[in-house]
Amino acid sequence: MFLSYFLVLVFSFHCGLSATCPRRCSCDPAQSVQCYRATGIPREIPFTTRRLYISHSKIKQLQITDFRRMPALEELVLSCSGTESIENNTFKALSTLKSLELYKNQLKQIPTFLPPGLEILKLADNSINTLHASDFEGLMKLRVLDIRNNLIATLPPSAFSSLCNLQSLILDGNKVESVSAPLKLPKLKYLSMVDNKLNSFPTDFFVSFQNLQFLSLSGNFLTKVPLALPKSLLSLKLEKNQLKTVRLQDMKHLENLSEFFLTENQLTSIDGAQLLPNLTRLELSKNQLHTMPLRLPSRLQKLDCSNNLIQRVTAQDFQGLQDLKHLFLDNNAVRSFEAGALQQCAQLSNLALEQNLLVSIPLRQVDTLARLDLKGNDIEGIGEQELKDLKQLQVLNLRNNKISALDGKVLEYLPRLRQLYLDGNPWNCTCDLLRTRRALVAKGTDVRGGQCAAPAESRGESWMSSRKILQQCGDHLSSLERVKEERKKMKASEIDDDYYDYELD
Template sequence: MLATEIPREIPFTTRRLYISHSKIKQLQIMDFRRMSALEELVLSCSGTESIENNTFKALSTLKSLELYKNQLKQIPTFLPSGLEILKLADNSINTLHASDFEGLMKLRVLDIRNNLIATLPPSAFSSLCNLQSLILDGNNMESVSAPLKLPRLKYLSMADNKLNSFPTNFFASFQNLQFLGLSGNFLTKVPLDLPKSLLSLKLEKNQLKTIRLRDMKHLENLSEFFLSENQLTSIDGAQLLPNLTTLELSKNQLHTMPLRLPGRLQKLDCSNNLIQRV
């Protein structure tokens, strides 16, 4: 029989607790009252619908909390300040509030992909001064407002949303960003103000018709550029990206091979286009 509640007899010395594919509909403060040494908790694929306020607050040693593939409608309240990893993917969370991540100054990884989030209030992440990875794929975001202030962010993915543009200077504060994933949106042009630190840029499955590479020449560290499944008819001037090693252009409307390619290029994919000669 699958568990419907957290067993009370779990030893207080337990540091890592994995409970997945159970039937625990609700979490309560009493469930973790004795687990003062807990560092990692994984409770996934269990149909969990609600979490009582302050359930995790007393777990001062908790560093990693994974509650993916449940039925949660909101971010758990009053999370412990020592938390470094929070994974809430594949739930039914529809709103972010400024108080959701308050005090989580040590959080490095936040994964809230595949939820129902429609808007991204900048204040929601204002406490996350050490966040390095933010994953927002597969939500319902149509637009983003003011820039996010996440100075240590290295990995940002907002793929498979409904984004068609970004406000001016949205990316300006991401001075350490190395990976940016924007695939599967409705973008018609490459966002401006991308940070110089960028190493990988994913823009597949958008609605790009033209690329102005001269507007991107400050991306001198860019190594991977993914542009497959857009509406590009030509691309020229890739030599302005001197460290580019991978350029993906499959499933576009190119009539000719790209001209003036960088000398370090190792992979060029132009398959499924309208090219008639090399």
């Protein structure tokens, strides 16, 4: 009896919602309403609505009367609707509102008199140019404030004084050139000021951020790492600035720092990162490093020194790096790679050395290596000594080198090889090479073989698929091999040449 009564109530409620759902909107029993291409806030929205989403509409102005019939509203999203202005007190009566998102509109100021229970406020991609002392007044429960991609030039501390529970502040893509006084945000955990015009910070700017864990200042004009950063930091991003040096001595108090991003600066050297004992990721790509970083922390797991000017790699560079898993040295000028240089890196699985000046595969690699990229070097041959330690190797990229011959016996040292990239080399398509080809096909290795450079009659032919070459060597594929070959062609066509999967088995 009770169940029947309950079902009648649910059915009636659902029908009621459907009957009152406005045009160009969809309503569901969970009290959510979604509207598109509206010209105003629909009047027929059910009074029980808890979540209202309006996008891609033409609503130039919001008025205080628009939301009077929504006493249960908890979440309001109005995006991409050309909204320019909001009448005073429009949201004040929405006592249950917790999340307000008004991104991608044309607002020029922060809405006034926001409800005190608000926890999330997102106003990204508008035209707000000034923050006033009263903008966030009374918002003591606000946890997330996102005002990225506006026109804000200054950050008056008084504007943030009420935000005692703010945990995330996103100010990316504004026009902030300087900050004069510290912001008192004791519970802030995430601060992002990417792509502004900052060139420095006052020494005391971060003094109240005792719980800050993630700080991103990328895309500014900083010439120095800000001083007195909070000890609680876990991640620090300073990419795309104008740093020429990093005084790690001034950062040694950051004992919890795990990630440090310094990509696209003007650094010529790095020394002493061991002062950051818990650092696991160090990004130094696109700088002007001539040598490997010195004295790195023992817990480092990923080191990216790609796109620099490094010429030499030695064993001393990697002393104590027993936790290193991913090493990127591509797009440098490495000519010399000391044999066994990475022997202490007992967990190394991925090594990127493409686009360097190596004439041979570095010797005595660690046996944990799963991927080795050597594309675009000057390697002329592949020998037993170079591959015998690579029992775990799954991907070998030798594209665009100077290799002309490949001994199938050498590849027997790579029992787990899944992908082999050999195209872009000047192959001499002898019958020995074709026998190697057959062994690879039988093994199930996915091979990009490339084209023949010799002999003349085979020039331009693919040595992995040319029937002409196969016939010349008297080597005919069985029907099973043909099936395998077709599968490999299909699989190869789906592979993104630039994809770098460094989480292999």
